[in-house]
Amino acid sequence: MTARAAILSRLKAGVFRQPVATQAAADVPYPLPTDNLRAQFIERLSETHAEVRSCDAESMPQAVVDWMTDIGAQQQWVSQTSALGQQLWKRKPKDAVWVDPQAPMDQDRAQVFHDIGLAVTSSHSALFETGTIALIPDQHEPRTMSLVPPIHLVVVHLSSVVGRFEEWIRRYPACAEHTNVLMITGPSKTADIQQTLAYGAHGPKRLLVMVVE
Amino acid sequence: MTEATPIRILDNPREPSFRPAMDYLIDKRAQQFPDSDDFERLRVQSKQLKQAALSNLPALLEQAEAAMVANGIQVHWAETIEEAQATIHQIMLDTQATTMVKGKSMVSEEIYLNHHLEAHGLRAVETDMGEFIVQLAGETPSHIIMPAIHKSKEDIAALFQAHLDVPYTLDVDELIAIGREQLRTEFEQAGIGLSGVNFIAADTGTLCLVENEGNGRLSTTAPDVHVAITGIEKVVAHLADVPKLIRVLTRSATGQPITTYVNWIHGPRKPEERDGPRAVHLVLLDNGRSQLYQKERQQESLQCIRCGACMNHCPVYTRIGGHAYNTTYPGPIGKILSPHLTSLPDTPDHPKASTLCGACHTVCPVGIPITDLLLDHRAQATLPRREQWIWRFWSMFNRHPRVYRMSLGLMLRLYPLLPKWLGGWTRHRAAPALSHQSLGQKMAARPKKGVQSGAAS
Ligand code: SF4
Numbered sequence: 314m315t316a317r318a319a320i321l322s323r324l325k326a327g328v329f330r331q332p333v334a335t336q337a338a339a340d341v342p343y344p345l346p347t348d349n350l351r352a353q354f355i356e357r358l359s360e361t362h363a364e365v366r367s368c369d370a371e372s373m374p375q376a377v378v379d380w381m382t383d384i385g386a387q388q389q390w391v392s393q394t395s396a397l398g399q400q401l402w403k404r405k406p407k408d409a410v411w412v413d414p415q416a417p418m419d420q421d422r423a424q425v426f427h428d429i430g431l432a433v434t435s436s437h438s439a440l441f442e443t444g445t446i447a448l449i450p451d452q453h454e455p456r457t458m459s460l461v462p463p464i465h466l467v468v469v470h471l472s473s474v475v476g477r478f479e480e481w482i483r484r485y486p487a488c489a490e491h492t493n494v495l496m497i498t499g500p501s502k503t504a505d506i507q508q509t510l511a512y513g514a515h516g517p518k519r520l521l522v523m524v525v526e
Numbered sequence: 527m528t529e530a531t532p533i534r535i536l537d538n539p540r541e542p543s544f545r546p547a548m549d550y551l552i553d554k555r556a557q558q559f560p561d562s563d564d565f566e567r568l569r570v571q572s573k574q575l576k577q578a579a580l581s582n583l584p585a586l587l588e589q590a591e592a593a594m595v596a597n598g599i600q601v602h603w604a605e606t607i608e609e610a611q612a613t614i615h616q617i618m619l620d621t622q623a624t625t626m627v628k629g630k631s632m633v634s635e636e637i638y639l640n641h642h643l644e645a646h647g648l649r650a651v652e653t654d655m656g657e658f659i660v661q662l663a664g665e666t667p668s669h670i671i672m673p674a675i676h677k678s679k680e681d682i683a684a685l686f687q688a689h690l691d692v693p694y695t696l697d698v699d700e701l702i703a704i705g706r707e708q709l710r711t712e713f714e715q716a717g718i719g720l721s722g723v724n725f726i727a728a729d730t731g732t733l734c735l736v737e738n739e740g741n742g743r744l745s746t747t748a749p750d751v752h753v754a755i756t757g758i759e760k761v762v763a764h765l766a767d768v769p770k771l772i773r774v775l776t777r778s779a780t781g782q783p784i785t786t787y788v789n790w791i792h793g794p795r796k797p798e799e800r801d802g803p804r805a806v807h808l809v810l811l812d813n814g815r816s817q818l819y820q821k822e823r824q825q826e827s828l829q830c831i832r833c834g835a836c837m838n839h840c841p842v843y844t845r846i847g848g849h850a851y852n853t854t855y856p857g858p859i860g861k862i863l864s865p866h867l868t869s870l871p872d873t874p875d876h877p878k879a880s881t882l883c884g885a886c887h888t889v890c891p892v893g894i895p896i897t898d899l900l901l902d903h904r905a906q907a908t909l910p911r912r913e914q915w916i917w918r919f920w921s922m923f924n925r926h927p928r929v930y931r932m933s934l935g936l937m938l939r940l941y942p943l944l945p946k947w948l949g950g951w952t953r954h955r956a957a958p959a960l961s962h963q964s965l966g967q968k969m970a971a972r973p974k975k976g977v978q979s980g981a982a983s
Contacts, residue, residue: 317603320758320812324584327820329828332577340770341567416800418748422714443784455801460743478769478784489730489765492795492802496788501740503702504780505656505672507679508550511702514655515709516740516787 343476345441351471351526357444358522361499362512367524370470374400377433377468377523382406384521386430390414390462395453397435397468417457425461432458433466438485440496442477446522448495449488456493465517467497470525544844547675551838554781555889572774573893576829579728579762583819586728586761587810593731597793600807606868607637610811614639614720614753617807618648621751623717627709629735629742630654631722632670632832633755633811636854636867639720650720651712653741655705662689668848670855671779671834676847709741719745719803723756724775724831726808727765733791733808734768736776736784743789752791752803758810759828771831774891778833818866823902827862829892836886836896842879851876858886862899877903934964 314322346353355365368376378401381389391405392398393413405411414432417425434454437447446467450456459465475481478496488494501516512518559565579586591601604610618626626643628634628650640650640661652661656673660666662685667673674682679696687694692704721742725734733754735742746752762768776782795802819825837843837857848856853864853873861876877900886896909917923930941960948957963971 315603316605316609316812319605320603320810320816321584321587323812323816324587324758324819327816327825329581329583329819329825330577330822331581332574340571414800418750418801422748426710426714445784445788450801452798452800455799456743456747457801460740460747478772479766482766482769486765488790489727489732489792492792492799494790494792495743496784498784498786501738501786503655503739505654505659505674505739506682506698506701507677508547508672508675509679509698511699513706514702514739514741515653515706515744 340479343442343480345474345476350441350474351524354439354441354444354471354474355524357441358524359444361444361520362502363444363499363520363522365522365524367526369526373468373523373525374404377401377466378404378406380466380521380523381431381433382409384431384464384466386462386464388412388429390429390432390458392434392454392458395435397433398453401433414455414458417455417461425457429462431464431466432462433468434458436467436469436473437488438473438475438481439469440477440481441474443498445478445496445498447481448497449491450493450495451491456495459495459497460516463513463517464519464521465500466521466523468523468525544675544847547672548838548844551672551781551834555778555835555838556781558777558781558783568770568774569891569893572771572831572891573829575762575767575770576831576892579767580759580819580825580828582763583758583761586763587758590726590728590731590761593728594726594733594793594808595731597731598806599731599733599793600805602807602809603812604809605812607811607813610637610755610809610813611639611642613809614755615643615646615648617751617753618643618718621718621805623648623749623751625649625651625712625716625718627712627716627719627741627745627749628652628654628657629719629721629745630657630673630737631720631755632667632854633722633757634720635667636813637755637811639755651709651716653709653712653745654737655702655739655741658705658709659685662686666849666854668856669834669837670832670857676849713744713748716749718751718753719747719749720753720755721746723754723760723808725768725771726756726761727768728761728763730765731792732765732768733806734772735789735791736772736787737789738780738782738786740787743787746789746791747802750803751805751807752794753807753809754791755809755811758812758815759830775831775833778835778889778891814866814868821866824862824866824899826894827859827866827899829894830859830863831892832859833891835889835891839885839889841881841883841885858896858900859894862894862896862903865903874907877901877907931966934966938962938964 358365388410391401391411437449439446448459500512500520501514502512503514504510594601602613643650652658659674659682668676683694683696686692686704723733724736776785794804794806836859840858843857851860853860855863880900882897884897946957
């Protein structure tokens with residue numbers, strides 16, 4: 314008998330107690346705030362230790378490029394094929410060093426891990442409750458972009474903000490068709506050394522969020 | 527599971543107190559559940575979700591497997607730790623990788639994976655900061671969420687200095703930066719990555735991982751091959767159940783409303799994608815779980831989502847630390863789980879080493895009645911003959927007041943004749959002094975008080 318058959322047959326021979334259904338199990342609705350969503354969402358983001366700026370849709374590409382210039386990273390990852398990336402490339406400052414991430418893990422990884430100072434990506438949506446940003450990486454913005462460089466700048470549209478995780482999954486059941494879905498809340502962190510919180514454990518040390526109204 | 531392993535309390539008297547660390551975690555959790563009614567509602571909900579999944583476990587496992595296979599994930603089943611070791615070893619040989627980068631996985635500890643791979647000339651590198659520290663020190667995790675909680679900043683500084691050839695520093699940011707640099711070179715080279723899994727959604731075949739550091743994401747993104755390993759009890763029915771369980775998991779574990787990363791994996795990279803592993807494997811481990819599933823009461827321990835809250839709140843764990851248990855899973859959950867996991871040493875004393883204070887049960891986000899299960903373990907245990915006789919006498923004395931009083935009086939009078947040497951107890955302490963009067967005598971000698979003043983005191 315294979316391991317699979319043996320395990321399943323033992324499980325089928327057992328009976329696990331059925332849960333007793335009660336009223337308490339229902340979800341409590343969580344509506345988005347109706348007044349000043351922007352300010353409140355920015356506050357939630359800041360609580361996660363993200364750095365936030367905001368702009369309107371029209372000024373967005375330039376506002377992102379300006380922020381990148383302010384940071385002044387040596388080499389920056391900007392996708393040449395994503396909708397956001399194309400808008401940005403049109404405004405690339407002459408002396409800035411921008412590179413398309415290509416296939417990041419199939420090239421010289423040492424360079425990817427050490428030389429890229431910042432990456433810019435778009436986002437899929439966001440969760441108001443926890444100040445979380447949902448990313449669905451694809452061939453235009455591979456997942457390494459939001460993971461390896463020490464600074465991640467992400468653009469979030471206010472119209473994509475959902476109340477909380479439970480509603481998000483109801484609204485986007487098709488997310489399961491993507492290879493990888495990421496919910497990101499603040500920069501990478503750890504409290505593994507004597508419960509002292511430190512940022513930039515393995516992922517980005519800084520998370521910059523551009524909120525677009 | 528050969529010989530009985532007692533709880534080792536005084537093995538390392540230098541191990542610092544866990545109190546401050548536990549207070550920190552207790553406090554952070556409490557802030558996340560300010561309203562006890564709300565906690566109760568969430569707890570009932572999570573418990574029901576886990577119980578509903580478990581009551582349908584074989585069908586859900588089959589459904590999950592079909593969904594994962596359709597997504598391109600290769601599913602392996604392992605009845606024993608040897609099978610799991612061999613499966614992962616073989617995948618590593620097929621990949622021709624010599625180093626494995628590991629995200630945090632308690633199940634990989636349960637199967638002694640690092641040890642097995644090292645015995646075959648392969649390297650396994652822990653990349654979670656806490657696990658990395660523990661591995662450098664040649665130890666095992668003392669807590670399932672905070673593996674290096676028993677180490678002080680000074681310990682870690684000295685450890686890094688000795689092993690990594692870096693200057694001694696007590697700056698935590700610098701220490702983390704050292705770990706980050708060190709492990710980046712591993713991620714650059716590793717051909718295979720391993721991770722645990724927090725939840726598997728049967729309807730979509732999703733592997734869900736939660737973490738704060740990003741090493742879990744790196745281990746499942748940078749290498750060409752990703753191997754996930756988990757116990758068969760981790761399956762839930764719907765992807766929509768996962769956010770509800772994460773809600774209580776991260777709040778109970780580290781007092782966070784959500785971890786930095788929630789990572790959903792649905793398969794290897796598609797042809798058009800530019801990164802991600804080219805192959806994804808999942809190893810489903812049994813190791814005694816299916817036998818546990820057949821046990822009417824004890825089966826409830828399979829509901830556990832490994833948040834660690836029961837450890838943080840346990841007065842015994844806080845006092846003795848995780849290593850004292852000598853099992854992969856320490857603390858209250860370890861006491862009810864370890865006896866069923868066949869790879870772990872026999873620990874007949876563990877269920878007795880509890881005050882039954884119930885703190886674990888009170889905080890458990892999936893409502894496992896840990897104290898009841900401990901009592902059940904005690905009831906099932908066969909006591910040594912001598913202990914059986916002692917309890918039989920004890921029960922006889924307590925059922926016969928006259929015999930009780932007579933022998934107590936005798937005891938008090940003969941007490942000076944008792945030996946001053948009482949085995950292990952007197953090696954470190956003086957023998958306890960008995961009172962010259964029994965409690966009954968003292969009570970009788972007290973002036974009678976009115977009910978009123980008694981109630982007011
Ligand atoms: S038994 Fe409950 S409290 Fe303990 S780790 Fe498991 S889920 Fe958490």
